[in-house]
Amino acid sequence: MLKLSGKAVYKGIAMGPVAVLKKDDQQVKRTKVTDADAELARVGKAGEKARMQLQALYDKAVKEVGEASAAIFEVHQMMLEDDDYLESIHNMIRTEMVNAEYAVAVTGDNFSEMFASMDDDYMKARSADVKDISNRLVRNLMGQEDMDFTSMEPSVIVADDLSPSETVQMDKSKILAFVTVHGSTNSHTSILARMMNIPALIGVPLDLNEISTGTKVVVDGFKGEVIFDPSEEVCAETEKAMKEEEEKLQLLHTLKGKENVTLDGHKVNIYANIGGVGDVGYVLENDAGGIGLFRSEFLYLGRNDFPTEEEQFQAYRQVVQTMAGKKVIIRTLDIGADKQVDYFNLGQEDNPALGYRAIRICLKQPDIFKTQLRALLRAAMFGNLSIMYPMITSTEEVKKIYAIVDEVKAELDESQIPYKVPEQGIMIETPASVMVSDELAELVDFFSVGTNDLTQYTLAIDRQNEKLDDFYNPHHKAILRMIRMAAENAHKCGKWIGICGELGADTELTEEFLRMGIDELSVSPSMVLKVRKAVREAKIDK
């Protein structure tokens, strides 16, 4: 059994035999020619053939994945006709008297290098397109045919990398999953895999020479894992997971577009929790009514320095625009405790969960906070954005936050930058905030209960300590009473309250939450429809 990790570009599970796709290395040799015109004629013929191949691929792709995704082959055709590209090939042949294959390969490398060096991820990914068309021309020049997949049995395709044309050429009914060593999430292969609903993992560190065609393999897009030669146990688990996945898809079909309403007519909003711009697709796919918790930490994690205001603004704006008027609640920085970032220089703490984290950092180091607030206020112009502050314990903290927001407003006014002060709410995740929720409700626009931390603080149980699992009871009466108390205080002031912790997705409690008058449940995208199902089966009035 060999288990490897990669990045999932489409979440799904598959099991079956491997088909290793090794590209015949196009060993292009440089040779001298004597008749340049003859070489140019060969390029012309190879180009003509390529155009016909691309037209056929385009037609196939339109049928299978739709016109928008098929457009890449139209672009390939245009790239083939690009004046600079052709000129470079012609010049090399004429001035260096080299063979057509070599001129095409070198030109292709140069142009793909140009795209690879651009500072834009989308354009970087285009270097694969240039390589794709150049390889196609070289294949045509050498008289090689496109790979033939017709006789293959349904398999998991394992390859170094796949070009868009290879992806589309394959017969969809014969592909169980894609696993590649290279590739980017922005590549067309990734996009096509998503459109075709085929599980796909990229960036898997494997040696193609060690994998043989026919080996049994499991691809788990949820865990981002691929397991070669799985044990019987793994196979049984996978079969079960595939069945569950199938049932979930069924659910999706029947519940999509339906209202979140109980049998006796009570409505609730079901939103989704996400941790990055890339998850927005899952939010819409699962039919969530909005984003109830957008963790802004992703902007700060995995880098060496603070994200700029512009970077943050672009990310927030992109999300609110994509959500097109649906609510997007962005939680300000929640670093510290179990989420550490080197450049914050937070230092070691004996009790990080009770330490310097979240809003405490923001209030002590207002420069970091202000950059984020400026980006949020600016992005609020572009859609339905709300700001949520984490780890609040007192009204004083909220007042301090508002004073900083006022400073940010004054600065933006002065620079004449357009902005909007959106709805502002707080996380209810400390017992203290529950106890003073009557006063907090007067100050803020909404509450959102973070049940994970609230449980940890209320039950005095460290979430990271496995030994305490037996004592950890998320259904503890103390927690439910706290949520009820916060809900009553919110409603007294005419404010709304949601739950964005894991408990929100606990369908055993859905009915109880609705009885408390909870207005919104924010859960992971994959749980949205399950919770919708629980809501639609619930009855509130006794």
Add this chain to the structure above:
Amino acid sequence: MQKFEYTVKDEVGIHARPAGLLVKEAKKFQSKVMITKEGKSADASKLMAVMGLGVKCGQTVEVSVEGDDEAEAFEAMKSFFETNL
């Protein structure tokens, strides 16, 4: 020569497909159509050069048209940018 400035509104900028359509449009005219961003210029009839400018959403480009049919080309390019980008 006639020219106009345009700020790109398309979320992903002048990416592959619109760049392709732009080239098709520019090739319809005899006039030379140039696109300039931050001092870098590209001939609008060359796809890879246009993509190579890497024009992103919110960036402003200058489009200049020069040649026999420039009045016609100017109008066509302007309406192309407004409807597609």
